[in-house]
Amino acid sequence: MTDTRPVRSRSRAVLGLTLGALVLAGCAEPLPVPDPAPAPVLAQPVVDVAQEDSILDAVGQALENAAEDPAALEGRLSGPALVIRTSELAVAAETDSADLLTALPTEAESVVITTDQDWPRISYAISVQPDLQTQRLLVLEQSSARANYKLWGWVRLFPAIELERFTDASVGSSQVAADSDALVMTPQEAIERYADVLTKGGESDYAEQFPDDVFRQQMAEISRLQNEALAPADGRQTMTFTPVEGSVRAISTANGGALVVGEMTALEDRTAEEGATISPASAVERALLAGKTVENSMSIGYTSTVAIYLPPAGSDDQPAVVGVEHVATSADVPG
Amino acid sequence: MLGLAAIGLATASATVWRPADGVVADAADPGVSTLLVTAPGVLELVDPHVTIEASRPDGGKVVLAIGREVDVTGWVGEDAHAVVTGLASWESLATSFVEGETEPVEPTEDADADEADGTAAGDTTASGPSGIVGPDPYASDMWLARAEGEGSAQLEWTTPEAGRYLLLAASVGEDAPPPVVTLSWPREVATPLLVPGVAVGSVLLLVAAVLGLLELRRSRRAAAAPVVTGAVPVHPVEGQPALTRSALRTARSTPSSASATAASAPTSATPAVTPAQAPGWHRVDLVPGASGDDRAPTFRGTPRGAPAGTGSPSAARTSGATSSPTAVPGPTATSSPTTPAPEPAPMSRRELRERAEREAALRAQERTRNRRWHRKGDRGASAPSAASGSLSAASTESAATPVVPGVAHPVQPPFAPAAQGTADAAEPARADAWRKAWGFDTSWTPQGPGAPRGEGQDDATSTDAGDQR
Numbered sequence: 104m105t106d107t108r109p110v111r112s113r114s115r116a117v118l119g120l121t122l123g124a125l126v127l128a129g130c131a132e133p134l135p136v137p138d139p140a141p142a143p144v145l146a147q148p149v150v151d152v153a154q155e156d157s158i159l160d161a162v163g164q165a166l167e168n169a170a171e172d173p174a175a176l177e178g179r180l181s182g183p184a185l186v187i188r189t190s191e192l193a194v195a196a197e198t199d200s201a202d203l204l205t206a207l208p209t210e211a212e213s214v215v216i217t218t219d220q221d222w223p224r225i226s227y228a229i230s231v232q233p234d235l236q237t238q239r240l241l242v243l244e245q246s247s248a249r250a251n252y253k254l255w256g257w258v259r260l261f262p263a264i265e266l267e268r269f270t271d272a273s274v275g276s277s278q279v280a281a282d283s284d285a286l287v288m289t290p291q292e293a294i295e296r297y298a299d300v301l302t303k304g305g306e307s308d309y310a311e312q313f314p315d316d317v318f319r320q321q322m323a324e325i326s327r328l329q330n331e332a333l334a335p336a337d338g339r340q341t342m343t344f345t346p347v348e349g350s351v352r353a354i355s356t357a358n359g360g361a362l363v364v365g366e367m368t369a370l371e372d373r374t375a376e377e378g379a380t381i382s383p384a385s386a387v388e389r390a391l392l393a394g395k396t397v398e399n400s401m402s403i404g405y406t407s408t409v410a411i412y413l414p415p416a417g418s419d420d421q422p423a424v425v426g427v428e429h430v431a432t433s434a435d436v437p438g
Numbered sequence: 439m440l441g442l443a444a445i446g447l448a449t450a451s452a453t454v455w456r457p458a459d460g461v462v463a464d465a466a467d468p469g470v471s472t473l474l475v476t477a478p479g480v481l482e483l484v485d486p487h488v489t490i491e492a493s494r495p496d497g498g499k500v501v502l503a504i505g506r507e508v509d510v511t512g513w514v515g516e517d518a519h520a521v522v523t524g525l526a527s528w529e530s531l532a533t534s535f536v537e538g539e540t541e542p543v544e545p546t547e548d549a550d551a552d553e554a555d556g557t558a559a560g561d562t563t564a565s566g567p568s569g570i571v572g573p574d575p576y577a578s579d580m581w582l583a584r585a586e587g588e589g590s591a592q593l594e595w596t597t598p599e600a601g602r603y604l605l606l607a608a609s610v611g612e613d614a615p616p617p618v619v620t621l622s623w624p625r626e627v628a629t630p631l632l633v634p635g636v637a638v639g640s641v642l643l644l645v646a647a648v649l650g651l652l653e654l655r656r657s658r659r660a661a662a663a664p665v666v667t668g669a670v671p672v673h674p675v676e677g678q679p680a681l682t683r684s685a686l687r688t689a690r691s692t693p694s695s696a697s698a699t700a701a702s703a704p705t706s707a708t709p710a711v712t713p714a715q716a717p718g719w720h721r722v723d724l725v726p727g728a729s730g731d732d733r734a735p736t737f738r739g740t741p742r743g744a745p746a747g748t749g750s751p752s753a754a755r756t757s758g759a760t761s762s763p764t765a766v767p768g769p770t771a772t773s774s775p776t777t778p779a780p781e782p783a784p785m786s787r788r789e790l791r792e793r794a795e796r797e798a799a800l801r802a803q804e805r806t807r808n809r810r811w812h813r814k815g816d817r818g819a820s821a822p823s824a825a826s827g828s829l830s831a832a833s834t835e836s837a838a839t840p841v842v843p844g845v846a847h848p849v850q851p852p853f854a855p856a857a858q859g860t861a862d863a864a865e866p867a868r869a870d871a872w873r874k875a876w877g878f879d880t881s882w883t884p885q886g887p888g889a890p891r892g893e894g895q896d897d898a899t900s901t902d903a904g905d906q907r
Contacts, residue, residue, distance in 0.1 A: 134525045139479030139602045147506075147601070150579070158579050220508045245579070248512035252579045 146218035148275035150226070150252075155214045155272070158243060158252040159228055163209030166254075170195075181244065182255040182350070183366045183428075186406050190391075190432035197390040205430070206233035207257060209241070215354055215362075218275035222247050225255075225278060225352050227362070229266070237262050240410055240426055242352060242364050255352070256364060256408040258426030261317045266425060267356040267412055279353035279361040286361055286413040288312075290353040291346075293411050293422060294365035298344040301369075318409075318427040329373060329384075336399075338375030344407065345369070359415035362425070369405035369429070383434070391434035404433035471538065472572030472614040473519035474607040476621075478507055480522050480531075481605055482597035484623035491620040492607040493590035499610040500617055501576045501586045502593040509580040510604040517573070520616060522605075531621065572614035575606055796868065 150158070165179035169192055180188055191204050208230045215227035228241040237260045244255040260266070270276045281291045288296070296309035301322055304310070313319075322342060329340035350366035375381050379399045383389040388403060407429045414420035474492075481488050481504070492500045505513070518538025526532040576586045582603070585593040597603055607617045 134527065135483050137477055137479030137483055137524050139477075139482075140600055142507075142602065143600070149508075154579060154582075161579075220512075222512065248509070248515060248580075249573070249575075249578070251577060 146220065146275065146277075148216040148218055148272060149220060149224050150216055152214060152216075152272050155216060155226060155228065155243075156211070159209040159211055159241070161251075162241075162243070162254045163207075166207055166209070170201075178251065179253050180255075181246070181253040183347075183406050183408050184242075184254045184256045186432055187428065187430045190406075190430065194387055194390040197393055198386055200386075203387060205239075205257075205259075205428070206236060207239060207241075208233050211241070212238070213269075214272050215269045216272045216275050217278045217354060219278045224252075225354060226252070227269075227354060229260075237426075240364070242408075244352070256366060256428070258364065258408050258410040258428045260410075260426040261424070264423075264425050267358060267360060267362065269354070269362075270357050276357075277355050279355050279363075281349075281351040281353065283353070283361070285359065285416055287416055287418065287420075287422060288413060290351045290361065290363040290365070290413065293363050293413055294346045294351055294367065294409065297409060297411060297424065298346045298367050301344040301367075302342065312422065313411075313424060314421050316424040318424065318429070333373060333375055333381070336375035336379035336381070338373060338379065338381065338399075340371065340373045342369055342371045353413075356412070360418070360420075361413050362410060363413055364408060364410045367407040367409060369407055371403045371405065372400070373402070374400040385431075387431050388434055391431060392436070395434070395436050397436055401434060401436050403431050404435070405429055406432045471518040471520055471535070471616055472570055472609040473514055473517055474522065474533075474605075474617050474619055475510060475514060475519050476522040476605040477524070478602040478604060480524060480621075481595065481603055483525060483621075484625055486597045486599075487624060488595055488597070489622040490593045490595065490605060490607075491590060491622070492592075492617040493620075494609045494615050494617050496615060497589035498614055499574070499586060499588055500591045501574060501584070501606075501608045501610055502591045503575050503578070503581040503584040503606045503608075504593065504595050504603055505578075505581045505606065507602040507604050509578075510606050513575060513578060513580065513606065522619070522621075531619075570614070571612050572608055572610045574610040575608050576610075581606075 162179045165175045166188070169176045169188065173189070173192065176188060176192075177185065187205070194203050195201050209228075210231045211228040212231050213229050215229075217225055222245060224245040226243045228243060230239045230241060232238050239257045240260055241257045242255045243252045245252045279285070279290060282289045286293075296307075297313055300307040300310050300313055301319060304319075304323055304326075326340060326342060330338075332338075333340055344367045347366040347368060351363060352365070353361040353363040355361045373381055377399060381397060381399060381401060383392050383397065383401070388401075391403065392401065407427060409424060409428075410426040412423045412425055414422065490502055492502050494500050503510075516538055519536055521534050521536055522531050523534055524532045575581070576584055583593055583595050585591045595603075595605075605619075607619050609615060609617045
């Protein structure tokens with residue numbers, strides 16, 4: 104026994120070393136293979152709320168610095184918003200007063216984010232209330248993958264209006280195509296018909312389809328006043344609203360309806376008889392007409408955006424206009 | 439054993455690798471693309487937390503951005519780009535190249551480059567006269583994390599549990615070389631062998647320690663009763679330690695049979711023979727398993743037996759009697775009654791000689807018998823062999839074994855009185871016992887049946903035999 108002991112321990116040591124070596128060799132970890140989470144079944148919101156907030160901050164920055172840096176505006180505004188804001192800035196520069204600038208808070212009370220992954224991507228943001236005015240509905244749009252989100256347009260929501268609810272931003276809402284049949288009328292039709300109603304007033308074929316709203320009443324009132332003012336000069340005033348092609352954007356609401364935002368242009372013609380002189384009615388018009396001599400006619404161009412709620416098809420509810428922005432952006436005199 | 443333990447621990451510790459893991463990827467050939475994208479799942483390949491570094495050799499602007507899969511894919515669009523598909527080894531990334539459909543166009547004078555092929559409304563992708571102009575993704579709203587820098591950029595990112603996220607690395611500007619991207623993850627090294635290795639190692643250590651202790655104890659015991667090899671023909675049966683020469687001498691010198699071989703009776707049961715049955719022979723207190731020398735280490739202190747071969751046979755006898763050759767750790771802790779019992783009458787030299795011869799014969803026979811039958815645990819059986827070849831009555835323990843009685847010396851007691859008497863008387867008594875053991879007619883005596891032998895002797899014998907059987 105005594106003799107075999109060292110031999111046994113030696114062989115054991117060898118065995119142990121061999122085992123150890125084998126173990127070491129065999130215990131090299133295999134390389135991991137990418138195992139990504141599966142693509143989500145439900146479409147996800149294209150941005151999260153934090154991203155949306157930072158986008159709105161960037162827009163607000165651009166708006167703030169617009170006075171010093173007009174070029175920055177183009178990086179964060181597009182569409183009617185850019186047109187309106189540029190005009191307002193020009194007017195403000197002309198009149199040396201910032202009062203005419205539309206108050207545009209970019210702090211959002213709620214955001215509406217879509218789940219459509221294709222471009223262009225849209226989102227709504229309902230801002231907080233600026234002093235003594237109504238909330239704004241901001242429309243943000245990313246036109247392509249390499250573009251940034253820009254403020255495409257905004258509307259001033261009518262007072263005492265209750266917006267139809269949207270799905271929560273963490274779930275996302277879906278975009279609605281301009282020719283969608285899921286609503287009482289297609290979004291494109293809605294804008295066109297409302298423009299007709301605004302132009303023709305009560306004589307429009309679609310006057311009954313849209314209940315009376317504040318803007319329509321305003322327009323009617325302005326027309327009456329203008330015509331009264333021009334009557335002695337045998338003048339007339341007309342306001343024609345024309346929808347802009349391809350400007351309709353719509354996001355579905357929680358109940359299956361949609362909130363449609365569209366752009367319109369309006370042209371106001373004021374003419375008086377020969378030899379009469381008409382004057383601009385407001386500081387804006389004056390600023391727009393600066394450098395021009397107004398005689399007996401003028402035309403003012405407006406850029407308008409309108410937001411209309413469309414109930415789902417088959418619903419008994421009527422469409423409702425929830426907000427409008429109507430700003431004079433150009434003025435011209437014939438001749 | 440300890441070596442094995444050490445090996446186990448070493449193996450376990452060897453599997454602990456460096457905690458952080460870094461992999462470096464080189465993008466495709468320079469001049470071909472300025473964009474690098476990771477495939478879904480690569481960012482969280484080793485660990486959800488990843489540190490990304492991008493650099494370019496010429497020190498230009500580098501941008502890192504992480505976004506959702508849809509966003510990154512949409513942003514890259516049709517441009518040529520490299521794709522990191524996974525790990526090629528623990529130190530390098532595997533990349534592949536995606537041909538783009540971007541066609542380099544001649545730079546136009548006007549700043550409007552939107553018409554460039556393959557570009558979207560973005561206005562940064564155009565080709566310079568001598569290469570590709572890298573687009574700048576830094577300003578996009580779509581990214582969840584971004585970083586930029588001159589020459590190199592760093593970004594840390596933890597992948598959320600849900601969702602697919604891609605990395606976009608871009609070298610920005612004209613003639614931008616492809617970015618070199620490094621991904622580093624903290625790596626939790628799975629050491630599956632660590633716990634079992636340590637456990638096995640410690641178990642081995644414990645076993646080694648225990649065995650070592652046992653060995654130590656055994657060696658100590660052996661030291662107390664060193665194994666005598668060679669000369670002493672002692673058969674170590676049943677763990678009985680060999681006898682020391684002195685003990686053997688003692689045993690030889692003493693009339694072991696007459697002596698308290700009974701005393702030498704193994705620890706356990708008391709040997710059948712008790713001093714009472716050997717009246718006058720020795721008044722040694724025959725405590726079973728009384729220790730003598732050669733006892734287990736516990737009896738180290740016992741006197742090393744009587745002076746062997748001294749003129750005081752009685753003393754020797756006593757000591758011999760007390761000597762218990764049984765190897766069994768003396769259960770009876772009683773030290774041998776060292777006090778020599780009152781000495782029986784000294785034996786004549788002739789008697790001593792005869793006894794020695796008888797002993798030798800018995801020993802030989804005993805040895806043979808012991809070799810043939812191993813009686814486990816029958817320490818009593820070993821006693822006879824140890825007891826200087828004397829057939830201790832103790833071995834009568836196992837009455838079952840037919841040999842025992844034979845081995846046993848039931849007639850020992852009778853010898854005692856016989857010893858007192860003449861040696862002649864003892865001789866036939868012993869012979870008679872042997873005859874009995876071997877199945878011969880016990881009544882036979884040289885003098886004929888019914889020899890006037892001491893009744894006590896017969897009785898003792900029969901009693902012993904009965905006890906034994």
